[in-house]
Amino acid sequence: MRTLALCLSLLVTSQTSQAVTIDQQRTQFLASHKLIEMGTLTTLDQQKGVLADYPLYPYLEFELLRKQLGKTNQGQITAFTKQYSDTPLAYRLNRAWLSHLFKNKRWADYKTAYAQKPVYNDLYSCRLQVARLNSGEKKAALKAAKTLWLVGHSQKDDCNPLFDAWKKTGQPTSDMASTRFWMAAGKGNVTLARYIERSVTDPAQKKQIELFWKIRQSPDLADTLTTKQLSGEARAVTLQYAYKSWSRRDRVAATNSWLKQRKTLAKTEQSYVDKLNRTLALRLAANFDAKAEPLIQKLDPFFKIEEVTEWRIRVALSKQDWKSVNRYILQLPDAKQKSDRWLYWNTVANRQLSLKAPLKQPLSTLSQERSFYGFLAAELNNQPFALNKQTIPLQKPALVKLESIPGLIRARELFLLNRIVDANREWRRVEKNLTKDQKLMAGYLALSWGWHNRAINAAISTREWDELMIRFPAPHKQLFEQNAELRKIDLTWPLAIARQESAFLKNARSHAGARGLMQLMPGTAKLTAKKHKISYKRLSQLNQPQINIALGTAYLGEMYNLFGNNKAYATAAYNAGPHRVKKWLNDRGHLPLDIWIETIPFKETRRYVQNVLAFRVIYDRMSGRNGSLLSEHEEKLLALNAKPEKPKSL
Known part of the structure; x- marks a missing residue:
């Protein structure tokens, strides 16, 4: 720490006597910021001469104020937020200041600061009421407590002093507690619902809640639930829980029961009816239940749920029931019917139903589009891919x-x-x-x-x-191509994967924990590194392009080999995992390749596969290569060509 401070002091002294470069300012900024974080640097007097005109100087001022809030007053906070009102720092400092005042029980100062710069969320609103509670405004604070308490989610612990004081006045009533219970249950916050249940004292309300827990434990009991037992929102919430749970283990039985019970819900609960109709229909369709179609017809008889109609088309595709494919496409809104996806399948269906149906012209029209189905049409029709590229005039x-x-x-x-x-x-x-x-x-x-x-x-x-220059940059292109050559896969394939996975954010991290350009899971990275003898020691290395690309491309090559050199299957496996793709192939691998892709159960994976294959074409064309959407072998597996044999179990 002393060494860093001494180096910084020498740097400042040497630079004040000569012109300072931007690189020197960056170096000093980082060093100064580090010292402020460590608590060593307590003033910016020395830095002003060198950094006052550096764009990020406000960040040093912000960090210094944030570290010294105990020695700061409202005037300094106001001056900073006014001077830097055009930066995100003003809002961040205001929040930090309010949090500091609350933590230190400076109630009057909190109210003053909040009045000057309110922060509109429940946490800071709760804190304001706690400040009022402790500074002579008890009545106003308790009046606000009801609104803050009566929500379907848990509030932060800082709200507890307000709620504790409110409860001492005899609140909440049983009616209020019952209302909040059903709000929480309706949003799936069952832990909160359990807690709120303690405040429900009315025997009839308690009985309804007990019935909810009973049905939640045994969802099939919903089949005999009467309106006398439960009505209104309580009934709707209970049925929603029951049928979502029941349909996970028996979709058909749950749907048949729901079709009977949905008639018992009032018009005021229509939103629950619509949600359950959609959920059950999609679960039936996406699992390709043999009895799905008549049940879906009852759930959505007038084709009001667009997503369900699209899945009805996919179910028909899985059966290669071309009449139904066309019939359901016609039930989509006009704009959807004209989308590349459904124009393609309408064309294929017409051709399958009659060899006299026009093919070349519909494919030619569709091939003008830059999309997965546009490129598929172009390839089938032996036409060039249309990039439709444009660039805004850069003045x-x-x-x-x-x-x-x-x-x-x-x-x-x-x-x-x-x-x-x-x-x-x-x-x-x-x-x-x-x-x-x-x-x-x-x-x-x-x-x-x-x-x-x-x-x-x-x-x-x-x-x-159409702004392809900024939509499809190609950073680390040489690294991607070198590794693709090493793994004997198409040059632009891993580049397209990275574009889809991370949009080239090298330190990207998913909710699941995947990291880096090609979004590798730590376990996958470790196994791949060991198998291919790639130097990889620390998790942080996944943020390094060279290592991430080497590992990601090696894993992609593994998937390519595992799934018989089929890019569609391998791409799906890269996204959803090889175990899922094996199951999908065992279930529907006998289908033509384009149908198999369109009937991938996961929307994310279906879109992923189609995007990656299309992005490959775009990157190939932008690199001056002819490229292709599919290999000759893959193209033979399409619905308009010879039908494939069912693959061997993997």
């Missing part, structure tokens, strides 16, 4: 103006220093005030900085799908 004055926006200057600096969370905060704050064209041009700026996922997001947020 230098407009770009210069954008580059001079302080928030984007700070965002760039933060990105270059790998402070991605802060960089995104700055970017989003600026982006809210940009026009559509400015957002798009900002995407090109981000691309020029190497901030690829921000560039991609710019095209997505503006819905400018």
Whole structure:
């Protein structure tokens, strides 16, 4: 620590006598920030001469104030939030200040600070009422307690002093507790519901709650539940729980029972009816139940649930029932019927029903689209792939103006220093005030900085799908291609995987724990490294492109070999796991490849496979290669070509 402080002191002294470069400022910023975090640096007097004009200087001021809140007053907080009101730091410091005041029971100061800069969420609202409770405004605080308590989720512990005081006045009533119980149960917060149950004292209400727990334990009891036993929202919530649970083990029995019970719900509970109709229909369809169709027809007789109608088409595809495919496509809204997906399947169905049905012209029209089905049509029709690429005119004055926006200057600096969370905060704050064209041009700026996922997001947020330059950057292209060659797979395939998985955010991390460009799970990375003798020792290495790409490409190659050199199966396995793909192949592997892809049960995996295969084509074409969507072997497996044999069990 002393060494770092001494080096910083020498750095400051040497730089004050000569011009300071931006690289030197970055070095000093990082060193100063580290010392503030360690508690060694308590003033910025020495840093001002060198860093006062550095874009990220406010971050040092913020960090110093945040570390010294005990020595800070409202005037300093107000001055900072006013001076830096155009940064995310003002809001963050205000929250930190309010939290500090609450923790230290400075009730009057909390009320003053909150009045100047309110934070509109339940936590800070609760804290405000606790401050009032302890500073002579008890009546107002207790009046607000009911609204904060009567919600379907748990409140933070900081609300407890308010609720404890409120309960001493005889609250909540049994009616209020019963209402909150059903709110919590309806949102699936059963732990909270159990806790709230203690406050329900009315015998009739207690009996209803006991019945809920009984049916939750044995869902099939819902079949005989009468309106005298439960009515209104309590009945709707109970039935929702019962049938969602029951349908996991017996979809057909649960659906038959629901079709009888749904008539007993009032019109005021229609939202519950709609949700259960949708849930049960999708579960029947996505599991390809033999008895699915007549039950789905009863659940949605008038084709009101678009997603269910699409699944009815998929069930028909799985049976290669082409008349039903066409009949159900016609039940979709006009816009959906004209989508690439259903135009393709309408064309295939017509051809399967009659060899005289036109094929070349519908495929030719569809092949003008840049999509999985557009590329599939082009390949079947021996036409070139249509990229439909365009680029917004990049006018230098407009770009210069954008580059001079302080928030984007700070965002760039933060990105270059790998402070991605802060960089995104700055970017989003600026982006809210940009026009559509400015957002798009900002995407090109981000691309020029190497901030690829921000560039991609710019095209997505503006819905400018033809801006392929920013939608499909190719960072680490050489690394991807070298590893693809090593694993004997298509050059752009792992690049397309990374584009879909992480949008090229090298430190991306999923909720499940997958990491890096190609989103590898730690266990998979470890096994792959051992199998292929790739140097990998620490979890943090998955954020290093060289290691992540080597491991991800090796694993992709494994999947390719495991699934008979079929990119669709291997891509699905990369996303959903080889065990699931083996099951799907054992269940429906006899189907043509395009039907198999369209009937993948998981929406995420279905979209993933179609995107990755299409992205491969785009990357190939943008690299000047002809490329193809499918190999010759894969193309033979399509519905319009020879029907494949059922694969051997894997």
